[in-house]
Amino acid sequence: MLKMLAARFVRLIATLLAVSFLTFFLVNTLPGDPINALIPPDAQQDREFVEQLREEYGLNDPFIVRYGSWLGDAINGDLGRSVITDQLVTDEIKHRIPVTAELAVVSIGIALLLAIPLGVTAGYRQGSRVDQSISAMAQFLLSIPSFIVGLILIYFLSIRLRWLPATGWTRLTESVTGNIKSVIMPAISLALTEIAVYTRIVRSDMINTLKETYVLSAKSKGLKDRFILFRHALRPSSLTLTTIVGLNIAGLIGGTVVIEQLFALPGLGKRLLDAIFQRDFIMVQGVTVFMACVYVVINTLVDIFYMIIDPRIRRKS
Amino acid sequence: MNTTVVSDAVVADANTSASPLLVVEDLHTSFSIPRGEVKAVRGVSFELEQGKTLGVVGESGSGKTVLARSIMRLNLGNNVTTTGSAKFRGLSILDQPPKSMRQLWGNEMAMVFQDPMTALNPLVKIGRQVTEHVRHHLGISKKEARSLAVDLLNEVRIPEPESRLDSYPHELSGGMRQRICIAIALACEPTLLFADEPTTALDVTVQHQILNLLNREQETRDMAMVLVTHDLGVVAGRTDETMVMYAGNVVEKTSTHELFNNMQHPYTEALFRSIPKTSERSHTRLTAIAGRPPDLIDPPTGCSFSPRCPYVQPKCREEKPPLIPVNDGSHLSSCWFPVGTEENKAAFRKNVAEGLPQTLVVEEALAGGSSEGSES
Numbered sequence: 001m002l003k004m005l006a007a008r009f010v011r012l013i014a015t016l017l018a019v020s021f022l023t024f025f026l027v028n029t030l031p032g033d034p035i036n037a038l039i040p041p042d043a044q045q046d047r048e049f050v051e052q053l054r055e056e057y058g059l060n061d062p063f064i065v066r067y068g069s070w071l072g073d074a075i076n077g078d079l080g081r082s083v084i085t086d087q088l089v090t091d092e093i094k095h096r097i098p099v100t101a102e103l104a105v106v107s108i109g110i111a112l113l114l115a116i117p118l119g120v121t122a123g124y125r126q127g128s129r130v131d132q133s134i135s136a137m138a139q140f141l142l143s144i145p146s147f148i149v150g151l152i153l154i155y156f157l158s159i160r161l162r163w164l165p166a167t168g169w170t171r172l173t174e175s176v177t178g179n180i181k182s183v184i185m186p187a188i189s190l191a192l193t194e195i196a197v198y199t200r201i202v203r204s205d206m207i208n209t210l211k212e213t214y215v216l217s218a219k220s221k222g223l224k225d226r227f228i229l230f231r232h233a234l235r236p237s238s239l240t241l242t243t244i245v246g247l248n249i250a251g252l253i254g255g256t257v258v259i260e261q262l263f264a265l266p267g268l269g270k271r272l273l274d275a276i277f278q279r280d281f282i283m284v285q286g287v288t289v290f291m292a293c294v295y296v297v298i299n300t301l302v303d304i305f306y307m308i309i310d311p312r313i314r315r316k317s
Numbered sequence: 318m319n320t321t322v323v324s325d326a327v328v329a330d331a332n333t334s335a336s337p338l339l340v341v342e343d344l345h346t347s348f349s350i351p352r353g354e355v356k357a358v359r360g361v362s363f364e365l366e367q368g369k370t371l372g373v374v375g376e377s378g379s380g381k382t383v384l385a386r387s388i389m390r391l392n393l394g395n396n397v398t399t400t401g402s403a404k405f406r407g408l409s410i411l412d413q414p415p416k417s418m419r420q421l422w423g424n425e426m427a428m429v430f431q432d433p434m435t436a437l438n439p440l441v442k443i444g445r446q447v448t449e450h451v452r453h454h455l456g457i458s459k460k461e462a463r464s465l466a467v468d469l470l471n472e473v474r475i476p477e478p479e480s481r482l483d484s485y486p487h488e489l490s491g492g493m494r495q496r497i498c499i500a501i502a503l504a505c506e507p508t509l510l511f512a513d514e515p516t517t518a519l520d521v522t523v524q525h526q527i528l529n530l531l532n533r534e535q536e537t538r539d540m541a542m543v544l545v546t547h548d549l550g551v552v553a554g555r556t557d558e559t560m561v562m563y564a565g566n567v568v569e570k571t572s573t574h575e576l577f578n579n580m581q582h583p584y585t586e587a588l589f590r591s592i593p594k595t596s597e598r599s600h601t602r603l604t605a606i607a608g609r610p611p612d613l614i615d616p617p618t619g620c621s622f623s624p625r626c627p628y629v630q631p632k633c634r635e636e637k638p639p640l641i642p643v644n645d646g647s648h649l650s651s652c653w654f655p656v657g658t659e660e661n662k663a664a665f666r667k668n669v670a671e672g673l674p675q676t677l678v679v680e681e682a683l684a685g686g687s688s689e690g691s692e693s
Contacts, residue, residue, distance in 0.1 A: 231449075
């Protein structure tokens, strides 16, 4: 097990290097001269000044040299400073990641809490009325975009009932209840789609698992159905779910832009979007590489989680 | 001396007066599928006394597994209908609600499945699988369950049982896994055990060990056992009675000894001919049974074996032969032209003359065997 984890770690580092290189390459091929973002249009006419800045930022060096120096700094925890606001990119990430991560974790937590029992029930009673209503509900949830749910929630819970703040974010360190109040609506908005997806995945995997002989054999031992469902069938039915949840967490770290915008949350996605519009290439570079790293790390965690779920995978690798 | 005789007589008396452990009467099971109604079991009746063994023999698709599962009420799915009656200790099983079935399952009646690779949950440790139902039925503690598990694994001859409890099924060989499955089935000391092709998925070298293990446990525990198999060789010498099934019907039923010495039904004979025998020369051809089991959605009108029977006559195709006693009253068979009778021989000669394919196959095999014999 330890040897295997070490091997995983080496692979993880290699992947991270490849990802950072590709990201650096892509950001560099974006159209527009980054210098133009730095200085007012009239100063852009001054060729000598522009040239001097290019030299100063190392923009005239060959691509590989620029990547090398960026990587060297990155390994030391320095992703540079925003060309617009002069903030350290790492500070921005540190400041904003708790918001995004909390949103991702809470929404996925809510989704799992509801989707697992729903999916198990639907799979267990396949074809019954309960199954049909759960499946219809999932279909319905899938077809509403999360920002619409957000708007509806804001309308009822904030404007009509005045229970929750419509926008803004209170940090956990400032006030626990305030934090809970600010996470509820965005988390639910994101969770509804996830509930639908997870329910369908658990249902179909459960239907397949229940056809296995070991389920019949568990039944022939006189075990209660609930025990068989949750202690025998759920684990083998959760491999696909693990994959999807992993991808979802990683995706939510980078992709909650719409919801962050709607609820005016100081999250990472929103920061990245702003940076792109401002041509703040150092910020884009840093945040993108960070998100890519999160993806890779979470994927590795998912692989490790597979081994926890299924002992046969432990042996194979 | 005298007293023992008396007490034996009392016990015998009590046994005869009490009804058998399991009484099955006219059991039918069918599955409704879009194409129609699959009649998998079509009117099976038998009795099984405590401590006795019954072999159920037939090809794949003859309904033997469905029969075992019907009696245990383990046919999953809501497209299954079982009618007739099955009484276990006088209790009408088909009328029991699921809750009381759960009380019987594992506790009073248990099942060993065909493939130990799939009958054990690959993601659950052996220890829990061996005793979880004992904990559920008898409410014993975790510690007691663990020591019981060690005892059980010892009993089914698993080396180092203590360390096996924390293994997962994939870490064990097929034979070991089947031993585990047997341990699971025995854990609550059931009075009735169904062994559904318990050795089919195993290596030949392991098959005997598993069958011997089952026999030993069945005898020491005075447990009744239904041994389902497609192999007549498996029931030989291991079961008290044998029931041969074809297309959902019982075609022959008698004591195992009588069956091997005086088989009446052409299907039993065909099954017997397809067993490899050590007395034969090493390259002797086995006589396979021509054709396939019939479509159970629309079974043949007459005898269901008639399309494959080497002795088939027009009467067989029109009229279904009843399952009736032959010679002594306990030997039942359903055939218009039973094996060994003059009518049977005449039918065979007639079919050879007419060139009926399934008859010629048998004729060739018989002739081949004798001509080879004369050469040597």
